[in-house]
Amino acid sequence: MTISMYQASVPVFVRMLRNLSAILDKGLAHAEARKIAPGVLPGLRLIADMFPLSRQVQIATDHAKGCVARLAGVEVPKYEDNEQTIEDLKARIARTIAFVESFTPDQIDGTEESDIAFTLGSYDLAFKGMDYLVGFALPNFYFHMVTAYNILRENGVEIGKRDFLAREAK
Secondary structure: OOOOOOOOOHHHHHHHHHHHHHHHHHHHHHHHHOOOOOOHHHHOOOOOOOOOHHHHHHHHHHHHHHHHHHHHOOOOOOOOOOOOOHHHHHHHHHHHHHHHHOOOHHHHOOOOOOEEEEEEOOEEEEEEHHHHHHHHHHHHHHHHHHHHHHHHHHOOOOOOHHHHHOOOOO
């Protein structure tokens, strides 16, 4: 049995982004209960040289939308990266979910050997579709998802592995 490129990307990104949104809800409730100002959570970091929560969410959404767009051969939408509050971050996640869900299996499946090339910072990157998905996009997506989770957990938000891996009820 094989898994399709669509099944390995779109549903994975959507489920995990929904989980991230729910985790941010718990972070917001935590902040409200402790009278923490709305702008504080997005600026939290694990350590001084790491990006804050807001940037972790931005990068996770960038990998999700970038991956499906590149696999489908369409332009990657650009976001402003100006989110200041948890509500702003949740809106970005919702916009990303809507974009990712707009793709069909016919647009993504069969892209295992497609050439994927783009510039990231000062680096020119080139992959085949499967290598891009499983060796670059998904690992980077999960790295920033986990880091966002860890920032909230480190700062007292009552979340656990079940929140991170939650599956929708059927």
